[in-house]
Amino acid sequence: MKTYLIKKLLQKDGWKNELYITVDENNLITELSNxxxxxxxxxMDGYLIPGFKNAHSHAFQYAMGGLNESIPESAEGDDFWSWRENMYSLALSISPDELQEIATNLYMEMRRHGYTHVAEFHYLHHDTEGLPYKNPAEMSERLMVAANQAGLALTLVPIFYQMGGFNLEPNERQRRFISKDVDSYLELYEEIKKSAEKFNNVIVGAGVHSLRAVKNEDIIKLFKKLPSGIPKHIHISEQIMEVRDCVSHLGKRPVEWLCxxxxLNEEFHLVHSTHINDEELKMIIDxxxxVVLCxxxxxxxxxxxxPLKDFHLAGGNYSIGTDSHIGLSPMEELRWMxxxxxxxxxxxxxxxxxxxxxxxxxFHKTQEAGLMAMGRSAxxxxxxxxxxxxxLIQTDNPLFKDKPEEAILSTLIYSAGPEHLKYR
Ligand SMILES: [Zn+2]
Structure with missing residues (x-):
């Protein structure tokens, strides 16, 4: 047992002064007292805040950073869909050892930047031929080992990926992602849950890649079958073409169809939701x-x-994620949001x-929805x-020195970097 005197501690309802926190040998809090x-x-001097929650990650994409910022001579332009082809090439080449190495480096960097818990939206399930590994949860387990080594809490969200687009068979380049039906996805989900029992820092959620990647009847069926009490994630309305395709195949806009x-309820985390109209915005809130913004x-x-202003003012809940990991600073995500x-x-x-x-x-909006995206209480x-x-925010730094309490979070988010943070 060890007791700390925390001069300033940030709780959900604001800053607390002079709090005594006792922790046991496993670093679990046993008492909070005045x-x-x-x-x-x-x-403990300085301002202690909870770690940032990263609600959306595809660990393997960290290996792409900086490699796709030019247009090949043979191409006419570059957009999400051409980037996706490069991402597929990478996904086809990664071995379990490589995934573990990339994820360990990534998760250590996340931790250095101030994240303490990440939700991994994981669909790279099978071997390079598209066949299950001997241990069907092989790739998931590698991510669990990586998080464990980096000292980062992990919410592993195994993803159901079934098709190549609305009414399209999966293409060859997606073969490592595919579960053929709801039952085969649920078998994988159960295997991953079993693997997670070996680790003390892993929570398991569930999810669907997107409306275009799973048959609409199977999306309905899966969400009926999944237990309550776990976080449920889905990519939605990231691209205008995806919205158009959805309208032409399902007769509805994506969020409209999903709702x-x-x-839906508070367990659902709609990643991106970029192209929503006013009715869909209201449907999410109702x-x-x-929403997870990246x-x-x-x-x-x-x-x-x-449309963050309208969503925020109408009472919507949102978290942040680093998705492709082109940026890894939570302060930068919040600032640019x-x-x-x-x-x-x-x-x-x-x-x-x-x-x-x-x-x-x-800070509080994204912390609370971020906690829920991890499967924890807000x-x-x-x-x-x-x-x-x-x-711990370092108050001996000139940037923070003599700043009033009410300016600490705004100094952190708008002016500071990971160099101003210390892990306790
Ligand atoms: Zn994503």
């Missing part, structure tokens, strides 16, 4: 579902901008009502029974 303990305690056919990847891929709104609105602090601080708003900041992990 009372000075009888025995020895260790003062009308699947009983269902209490969450600003650096969405910018890099030229996806477009999510909010700057996108400023650039459209030509105004400062456009998400705020009078009296509000934009950094406080977006209240899970520093609580008894939790791992006492957090980020």
């Amino acid at each position: 009372e000075k303990p009888e025995g020895e305690f260790f003062p 009308e056919n699947v009983k 269902a209490k579902a969450n 600003p650096s990847t969405e910018a890099n891929l030229g996806d477009g901008l999510f 909010e700057y996108g709104v400023r650039l459209i609105e030509k105004k400062r602090n456009p998400l705020c009502k009078p009296g509000e601080n934009s950094a406080d708003l977006i 209240n899970d900041y520093f609580e008894v029974g939790n791992n006492f992990g957090g980020l």
